[in-house]
Amino acid sequence: MQIFKTLKPIALTVFMLLALVLRGQQAEAQTAETLTVAGGCFWCVESDFESVPGVIDAVSGYTGGHTKNPTYGEVGKSNTGHFEAVEIRFDPSRVSRADLLDLFFRSVDPTDAGGQFCDRGETYRTAVFVSNTDERALAENALAQAEAALGQKIVTPILDAATFYRAEEYHQDYYKGSKLIFTRFGPKRQAAAYKRYRQACGRDARVAQLWGDAAAFAKDH
Template sequence: MMRSKFLRPGVVALGLLASLAPAAAQAEEAIFAGGCFWSMETDLDRVDGVTSTTSGYIGGTLKNPTYQDVVTERTGHYEAVKVTFDPAKISYDKLLSAYWHSIDPTDAGGQFCDRGPSYRTAIFPLNDSQRQAAEASAKQVSVDLKQTVATQVLPTATFYAAEDYHQDFAKKNPAHYNAYRMGCGRDRAVRAVWGDKAQMGLKPAHS
């Protein structure tokens, strides 16, 4: 028996509803340097709306740097984290807030026990909208803390993913990571800067 070339009314209705349904929000990315990338990954992974994080290097002159290159402090690279997030769940502004409250933005020489240029804080906006938001938030942080903010908003640069053993380091090596984090004093220092506003990876930051 030949099939009718006309669609049933129910099929037409379903097709119409599908065409009217809003498109899912595309994932967006952001890049932050905040000292040790193990800790930045750990803190930002717990932010509600963040779907993935990647540790890496950015901002220097050496192409395809390795960890051994970067720790010489001669490449100009920062340890950084590329964040993929769902803009339907968290805005870039809220992500900036989570970032600021995970670091000491007044420290120009590194973060906590990690000293040197590769451990400095910086934001690498990926478009004009992110740049404007980052610059505005940096000014507000300076007002809130009543101090000069050392964290720079820098030009977009090539992000190089770090070696596999650095990715999800805290999840794969919890004892090692927890000992490092406690010994480095990161949480104590962040709380000293931010008080109850400190974002230390203890619970999600809601959008």
């Protein structure tokens, strides 16, 4: 009987803690906002922005095209009009849309209209997608500030948001996956293969060359 008396307050405490967690998750879901950007390889953009405090998650996908429910293979053939894009869900009380936009422009080569780094073609172009006039104003301001800081013409367009299609599950969190895959570097765990790809593609080297000390994320790889 004594053990039940002891367990009752413990169970009550556990229940209360679970309720607080669920309440926090519900509040987070209600206040969360999204920012959709295209910055070349979506694995890299996802990896970069999931490291930002205040970002809840980042999802790889496709947007801006004319085909419904496109596959990776279809998008890769550059005949659907889609960008490889990432939908960034964030808590605006912890990180602002303006700050995320500033990070975005300084994490890519926004002077390149033909793709990003070693990834060429319209699938890998940069873009910012907006849903209303307030978002457009913030994006245009971030672009103008980035252009002034860089001293070069930025060609990244600001586009009206279109349907965002989540990419296949094997693309999600690719940068930290543990699956063994075969690459041109030989058999590698997914996370290791991602690091080799990113280095070989020259992403961080070019961002650092372009932005110098203002480069976002390049120093982390």
